[in-house]
Amino acid sequence: MAGLRTPLCDLLRIEYPIVLAGMATGTGTQALAPTPTELVAAVSNAGGLGVMGYGFSTPQEFDEGIRKLRTLTDRPFGVDFMVPAKFADVGDKTNNEIRVDIERDYPKHVEFVRSLVEQFNLPEVEIPDEIPGESQAMIRQRVEVMLDNKVPVFACATGEPPDYIVEPAHDQGMQIIGMTGAVRHAARQMAAGSDIITAQGTEAGGHTGNITSFVLIPQIVDYVKPRPVLAAGGIGTGRHVAAAMALGAQGVWVGTAFLASEETNIEPPHQERILEGRSEQFTASKFGDGMQARSFESEVKRAWEASDLQPLTMPLQAILQEPLTVAARQIGRLDLVSNSAGQVAGMITERRPAKDILMGLVEEAEETIGQLRSNTSAAMT
Numbered sequence: 001m002a003g004l005r006t007p008l009c010d011l012l013r014i015e016y017p018i019v020l021a022g023m024a025t026g027t028g029t030q031a032l033a034p035t036p037t038e039l040v041a042a043v044s045n046a047g048g049l050g051v052m053g054y055g056f057s058t059p060q061e062f063d064e065g066i067r068k069l070r071t072l073t074d075r076p077f078g079v080d081f082m083v084p085a086k087f088a089d090v091g092d093k094t095n096n097e098i099r100v101d102i103e104r105d106y107p108k109h110v111e112f113v114r115s116l117v118e119q120f121n122l123p124e125v126e127i128p129d130e131i132p133g134e135s136q137a138m139i140r141q142r143v144e145v146m147l148d149n150k151v152p153v154f155a156c157a158t159g160e161p162p163d164y165i166v167e168p169a170h171d172q173g174m175q176i177i178g179m180t181g182a183v184r185h186a187a188r189q190m191a192a193g194s195d196i197i198t199a200q201g202t203e204a205g206g207h208t209g210n211i212t213s214f215v216l217i218p219q220i221v222d223y224v225k226p227r228p229v230l231a232a233g234g235i236g237t238g239r240h241v242a243a244a245m246a247l248g249a250q251g252v253w254v255g256t257a258f259l260a261s262e263e264t265n266i267e268p269p270h271q272e273r274i275l276e277g278r279s280e281q282f283t284a285s286k287f288g289d290g291m292q293a294r295s296f297e298s299e300v301k302r303a304w305e306a307s308d309l310q311p312l313t314m315p316l317q318a319i320l321q322e323p324l325t326v327a328a329r330q331i332g333r334l335d336l337v338s339n340s341a342g343q344v345a346g347m348i349t350e351r352r353p354a355k356d357i358l359m360g361l362v363e364e365a366e367e368t369i370g371q372l373r374s375n376t377s378a379a380m381t
């Protein structure tokens, strides 16, 4: 056990430096649902840090989710949501009002989505207005819920945590995790006051940059020293965990590998693609929600890439596509909606309880570190 314990474990009050990445996931008719509390609790109860990715839900549902989580674990946990830097200013507009703006301002995009709906024989559906958008007003309410509940850890999914989060969060002893995909992000995260920095390589599932984990992690480690770094992007085995430690990380932030858990809420056909897919089938595109993200290949992504259109800014691109995504979900065409996952899916083949996934990472990492020691000392004799 000693091989894997790092100072980050003391900082977060956890046994193993393995963190469940924040993941909001598509399920049923919901484009983005929060991470199931059962998965978050399973990771925290097994000695890692469970982090609940926030999906499109109301502040009240977010509050209920945190309260439910507390009934399932008395260990530390975190919550994760986006505070995007590049955000179309939609103010307090409802999604229906935003849709009217999109029709007026982006007729070619609207026409393209209509053509896709026809091409895939999707029904015309009514889009519910109550899907809460990712407006700045929603984010403020979410922050209040997080602070009122005294959540131990906040992970800022994109962009830097703003002062109105950092100051009150630090006042109540919270740890803040900031995300980076390039060294320039690290400078901004340090200036903003993030306590722990995640270095996420392009291999990752979900929103992602362009630099590989192998190249990015040591650069971020050197840049943010002595702040601890969580390595992310492509970590699915204990060998990856050991390699991340060798690159200077104090822990790992693991997403895709936990999508193969029994506790995940992703749809069975999406989980099957993860268990059966090859690494090259998990491709990056900006056409999902306006920011580059990695997911399983789909005909919709290919059609956008082949068009001459540019993706709209968040949150407009996702709202633009709702006639397609809502209809596809309603009739079970899950191949047409985003199945976010990273390249490491190419080597994940088994569905297991989250606890077993976590312990598998821990045990294989310790074994690998032990083997490295004996291999290198044998080579020197």
Ligand SMILES: Cc1cc2nc3c(=O)[nH]c(=O)nc-3n(C[C@H](O)[C@H](O)[C@H](O)COP(=O)(O)O)c2cc1C
Binding pocket: 021, 022, 023, 024, 025, 053, 054, 080, 081, 082, 156, 157, 158, 200, 203, 204, 205, 206, 207, 232, 233, 234, 235, 253, 254, 255, 256, 257, 339, 340, 341, 342, 343, 344
């Ligand atoms: C299905 C899915 C949903 C994600 N949703 C979020 C999210 O809501 N917030 C966030 O910070 N990152 C999100 N991510 C990115 C993960 O937090 C994490 O950085 C990434 O999964 C790490 O790379 P890996 O998938 O190779 O383990 C998501 C990733 C996936 C695969």
